Amino acid sequence: MSTLIIADHDLGVLSPATARVIHAVAELGPIEVLVLGQDTTAVAAEAAKLAGVTKVIVAHSAGTADGDVQVIETLAPRYTYLVQSAGSVGKDRMPRLAARLDLMPVTDIVGILGPTRFTRPIYAGNALQTVTDNQPQHILTIRASAFRAAAGGNDSPIEAIDVPVISAAKLIAQHRTESNTPDLATAQIVVGGGVALGYSENFKLIEQLAKKLGAAIGATRAAVDAGYAPNDWQVGQTGKIIAPDLYIAIGISGALQHLAGIQGAKKIVAINSDPEAPLVKLADVALIGDLFEIIPQLIAELEKAGVNR
Amino acid sequence: MKILVAIKRVVDHNVRIRVRPDGTGVETSGVRMSMNPFCKHAVEAAVQLSEAGQGDEIVIVSIGPKAANDVILTALAMGAHRGILIETDAELETLAIAKLLAKVVAEESPDLVLLGKQAVDDDSNHVGQMLAALTNRPQATFASVIKLVGQSLEVTREVDSGTETVSIPLPAIVTADLRLNTPRNAALPMVMKARSKPLAVRPAAEFGVGLAPRLIIEKISPPAERMAGKTVGSTSELAAYIASEISQMEAL
Ligand SMILES: Cc1cc2nc3c(=O)[nH]c(=O)nc-3n(C[C@H](O)[C@H](O)[C@H](O)COP(=O)(O)OP(=O)(O)OC[C@H]3O[C@@H](n4cnc5c(N)ncnc54)[C@H](O)[C@@H]3O)c2cc1C
Ligand SMILES: Nc1ncnc2c1ncn2[C@@H]1O[C@H](COP(=O)(O)O)[C@@H](O)[C@H]1O
Secondary structure, three states, X not given: OXXXXXXXXXXXXXXXXXXXXXXXXXXXXXXEEEEEEOOOHHHHHHHHOOOOEEEEEEEEOOOOHHHHHHHHXXXXXXXOEEEEEOOHHHHHHHHHHHHHOOOXXXXXXXXXXXXXXXXXXXXXXXXXXXXXXXXXXXXXXXXHHXXXXXXXXXXXXXXXXXXXXXXXXXXXXXXXXXXXOOOHHHOOEEEEEOHHHOOHHHHHHHHHHHHHHOXXXXXXXXXXXXXXXXXXXXXXXXXXXXXXXXXXXXXXXXXXXXXXXXXXXXXXXXXXXXXXXXXXXXXXXXXXXXHHXXXXXXXXXXXXXXXXX | OOEEEEOOEEEOOOOOOOEOOOOOOEOOOOOOEEEOHHHHHHHHHHHHHHHOOOOOOEEEEEEEOHHHHHHHHHHHHHOOOEEEXXXXXXXXXXXXXXXXXXHHHHHHOOOEEEEEOOOOOOOOOOHHHHHHHHOOOOEEEEEEEEEEEOOEEEEEEXXXXXXXXXXXXOOEEEEEOHHXXXXXXXXXXXXXXXXXOOEEXXXXXXXXXXXXXXEEEEEEEOOOOOOOOEEEOOHHHHHHXXXXXXXXXXXX
16 A cells, blocks of 8 residues: 655745645555656655655656656556645646546545545535545545645655656746745635735735735635736635635635635634625624725734734 | 537536535535536637637537536527537536546547536536546646647646646647636527527437446535634724734744
């Protein structure tokens, strides 16, 4: 019974999601990590340090689903579990891998109840499914936000392999959002902004508050659609799933699809002019009023209280 | 370019669903059903490609009960040409859906198959990727822009780090994200016309595909309820709350 975890990484840095996935499945058996990509030396070294990892395998890939799946498929017979985080890469590859192996995957796992029993949300998190998977092999994606991270301090061996792949798809461009805020999916504090901000210059208010709190920045679909925030800030059913200790939702109504992304938040603060907004009803603490007055005051008050992260 | 679009009938996305108290599932009787929102964007993309002279016939396929006819009619009213209902009352797993769709792809040989990126009932986000595997075609999931360039598509995808653009040769599989376009509401004459477009109904059993579920759904339960909160009266009270939360967090 062993597990292969496919690492998530970007710009030569291992994603914090991978350490959480490792911790989540640690009980299921010994773990090997596969790092797919180009220039992954630093990523592999990071992965080798994580507790529970017995080996890191490095393979070249062009970053397309059809190519990556060919690599994973050649390694697959050795493992009982094939696992990745439920980020955009895992969502893209793992169902393709599953169909290649004639397996039904279990995805977006938020709870591991035993070797073959899992819980996953459906209907935008308004219901939870308890699933038993008695297939001979298990293809899983894990919601990293629902689990804690594996510790460091390990020193597992790194092995490079060479699997020739023929990919029909070609990656021709990447457009990144430049930002030095923490990773949204695993951040401890998130400040979220809605369409009420009005225009993208005003989103800077959210960014100022986030900076003060050392927080990641989230946005609603409406704010992204309006061009106030980049698509990778979207939180919700169609965006990222977050589970911070503190979520501060500003000018956000709390549509079902947005709530789907924040159910794991420990504490929720809402700032909204409408006392009847669903998010105000749901929040642990709400302040009713105009965000354009409240945010600058709040930043000043936090300053006074000596908050600086 | 011949286009096949797969669409699913689901509980309308505005309905607040209720979990049955006995844990057997989500209450769907008497609940408003409609086309999965992501599938609407897929249909709209097909119609726009046709209108730009880049698409020829648009075939719609849906797998589900007889009532799924209504979402096929909606797609035909939006501008698709022909529909196929693969009829079953069983709740099929995504792998079985993908296998049925692969049979339709083998019969119809479309250059492009468009799907939604996920169905908002089971939130699986599987079928497009699985269909791509089963038909051995390249895939571009979570599309926000689709451009035909010669015999290839250039697709911009929404990913965790921002967006990326991939080039995939036809025939290919693309799944639609919500920012791909704005789906049209069909005008009444188009709705009337849709009724006269061909719509074939075929039983799922006819396709010779193994449809038995692989997973056992033990139960469906409601999510944990949150504790009721409070409203504070001033920004300074809010700042004090946030400061105390942060110091608790840092103490851990
Ligand atoms: C299939 C599907 C998937 C979706 N996925 C997502 C998703 O992943 N994430 C997501 O967020 N949405 C998603 N949506 C959209 C969702 O339904 C809502 O439309 C969206 O979340 C609303 O965004 P909002 O709260 O910014 O805007 P609104 O609903 O317009 O709310 C604005 C809020 O701001 C308040 N406000 C206005 N002015 C001020 C002021 N001056 N000061 C303080 N408060 C003010 C208002 O009272 C209101 O509550 C999805 C929709 C569909 C159909
Ligand atoms: N029963 C179905 N009939 C037709 N298409 C489907 C069906 N189920 C899923 N699909 C397609 O696959 C997409 C992704 O669904 P899913 O993988 O279930 O989240 C949907 O948006 C549809 O395009």
